[in-house]
Amino acid sequence: MNIWMLHPFAGGPGLGRHYRPFWLADAWGQMGHRVLVVSAAFHHLHRQPRVPGPQRINHVDFWFLDTPRYAGGSLGRLRNNLSFGPAFRSAASAIAAQFGKPDLMIASSPHLFFISAADQVARQFDARFWLEVRDLWPESIVALGMTPAWHPLMKVLGWKERSAYRAADRVICLLAGAEAHMRARGLPSGKFTWIPNGVSDGEIQSALTIENLGHPLIDRINLLKRQGRRVVLYAGGMGPPNAVEAILDAASILNKANPEIHFVMIGSGTSRDALRQRAAALANMEFHDEVDRSVVHGMLHASDCAAVAFHKNALYHHGISPNKLFDYCLFAPRSVIACEERALTGLEDLVSARCAPNEPAALAASLRAALGGPIRPLGDRIAVARRYSYSALAAQYLAEPQNRA
Numbered sequence: 001m002n003i004w005m006l007h008p009f010a011g012g013p014g015l016g017r018h019y020r021p022f023w024l025a026d027a028w029g030q031m032g033h034r035v036l037v038v039s040a041a042f043h044h045l046h047r048q049p050r051v052p053g054p055q056r057i058n059h060v061d062f063w064f065l066d067t068p069r070y071a072g073g074s075l076g077r078l079r080n081n082l083s084f085g086p087a088f089r090s091a092a093s094a095i096a097a098q099f100g101k102p103d104l105m106i107a108s109s110p111h112l113f114f115i116s117a118a119d120q121v122a123r124q125f126d127a128r129f130w131l132e133v134r135d136l137w138p139e140s141i142v143a144l145g146m147t148p149a150w151h152p153l154m155k156v157l158g159w160k161e162r163s164a165y166r167a168a169d170r171v172i173c174l175l176a177g178a179e180a181h182m183r184a185r186g187l188p189s190g191k192f193t194w195i196p197n198g199v200s201d202g203e204i205q206s207a208l209t210i211e212n213l214g215h216p217l218i219d220r221i222n223l224l225k226r227q228g229r230r231v232v233l234y235a236g237g238m239g240p241p242n243a244v245e246a247i248l249d250a251a252s253i254l255n256k257a258n259p260e261i262h263f264v265m266i267g268s269g270t271s272r273d274a275l276r277q278r279a280a281a282l283a284n285m286e287f288h289d290e291v292d293r294s295v296v297h298g299m300l301h302a303s304d305c306a307a308v309a310f311h312k313n314a315l316y317h318h319g320i321s322p323n324k325l326f327d328y329c330l331f332a333p334r335s336v337i338a339c340e341e342r343a344l345t346g347l348e349d350l351v352s353a354r355c356a357p358n359e360p361a362a363l364a365a366s367l368r369a370a371l372g373g374p375i376r377p378l379g380d381r382i383a384v385a386r387r388y389s390y391s392a393l394a395a396q397y398l399a400e401p402q403n404r405a
Contacts, residue, residue: 001398002100003028003035004127006118007108008067008084010039013058016047019293019323020390021108023200025060027394035060036099040067040084044077054098063095085117092121101125106172108132112160119167131168136181136318137161143315144241162186172397175319176346195397196321196347198388199330206297207330207382213298217288221264221302229262230371233303233332235296236324238269243309246338248279249360250307250367255284258368264288264303266296293327300331305352305370309338312357316343325350330385333375338363349384352376 005021012022025035041064042049052066065087070076096102105122107115109132122129138157142149165171165187172193173182179192221231232251238244247263254261263285265275272287279285291299300306306328310316320343328335329350336353337344344354352373355366386392 001033001103003033003104003106004038004095004099004102005035005106005108006038006088006114007110008040008081008114009043009045009110010037010062010108011045012037012060012062014047015050015057016045017323018045018110019200020197022057022060023198023390024394024397026058026200027390028398029059030391031394031398034100036063036095036102037061038063038065038088038095040065040080042067042069043080044070061099063091063099065091081111081113085114088114089117089121092124096125102127104128104130106130106132107164109134109137109164112137112157112164115160115164115167119164128169129167130170130172131164133171133173133175133178133182136175136178136315139181140241140315143313144311146240174321176321177342178318181318193397194319194346195393196388197323197326198390198393199326199385201389201391203293203297203327204330204382204385204389206294207301207378207385210298210301210331213294213301215291215295215298217264217266217291217295218298218302221299224262224264225302225304229260230305231303232261232263232305232307232367232371233266233299234263234307235266235299235327236308236322238265238267238272238275240271241311242269242271243311243338243357244271244275245278246309246311246358246360246363247307248275248282248285250363251279251282251285253360253364254367255282257364259284261367261371262286263307264299266291266299297327297331300328301333303332305334305336305367306332307336307338307363307367309363310340310343310357312340316340319343319345319347321347326385326388330381334370334373335376336363336366336370338366349387 007021010021011018021037028035041052050064055062067083105127107118138154141147162185176194251263265287268290276287334352337351338357355362
């Protein structure tokens with residue numbers, strides 16, 4: 001089968017974050033399918049802009065569409081997002097001439113502005129059209145307070161969301177509890193499938209030899225441990241959707257009660273500078289810049305525990321599927337999450353402990369308890385990770401809906 005997967009912000013080796021399209025494409029390729037990932041030649045998550053056109057990256061074929069550059073402003077980013085659909089329509093014939101007509105078109109939605117173009121091209125080539133939903137637009141933007149519900153753009157996105165559900169032959173969602181939301185907005189019965197994020201098969205193998213990895217930040221964690229510290233690691237985004245301030249507040253509590261517990265914060269995001277300033281007075285916390293995934297994995301392995309927090313927000317009643325949760329499970333000896341119970345539905349086996357969100361004292365207590373308990377054996381963590389390996393997820397993705405749990 002010839003599969004085209006569209007993801008405007010697709011990542012991969014040398015590209016940056018959002019590895020999911022790359023890993024799915026790699027797994028489908030090993031299953032015997034021909035796969036092409038179509039992405040933007042420029043976006044804010046790229047490590048560097050790509051040359052428009054076809055490129056092969058670690059055995060996965062990409063086609064990068066020529067999209068306008070921007071420097072962080074919302075208008076420039078919107079213009080870039082709006083350009084993706086027209087650019088894809090213009091390039092579709094050339095893509096088909098080189099890679100063959102698609103049998104299956106999958107549009108993955110970090111934004112919705114290109115979904116109608118993907119549907120039109122799929123119908124042009126008589127291909128099935130599937131929609132992959134990462135975040136619920138526009139509800140995510142409104143619920144996180146980024147844009148008010150009355151804003152005209154939110155009205156447009158709401159219309160696009162409903163149109164996308166009606167157009168898709170199948171909807172694959174990363175959020176386990178999102179079906180009712182989608183059904184209320186026009187998704188027909190029987191078209192919903194839950195496929196969360198996961199880990200690559202290569203990373204599962206690397207967990208067996210991770211002790212051999214060396215890096216100054218790994219050395220830093222090992223030094224802290226030799227000094228008698230218990231190291232809690234946060235590795236991920238530092239923006240409004242991430243409740244990193246809850247980890248800071250828990251660290252403030254532990255700074256007085258358990259000063260041996262030390263927090264290492266890795267990542268980037270719009271809130272990073274403010275968070276760093278807020279934590280300046282804490283002797284038990286340090287910040288470091290974003291690093292490669294392999295280094296993060298080594299840091300997780302060297303740490304005593306990993307932590308992640310979510311806000312208390314009705315948005316998360318639909319579920320969560322952060323990449324970091326799967327990485328934490330595989331590489332960290334313990335992991336603690338602050339979120340509502342229903343948010344973790346279907347993913348309970350990934351974490352060592354859960355506590356209520358927006359309660360720093362509860363998070364501090366959970367971290368203290370986790371550090372006082374046994375580590376999670378590597379064999380157990382690998383067994384869980386294999387259930388979320390991208391080879392397993394890729395097979396589930398293409399299976400008939402009635403064959404899925």
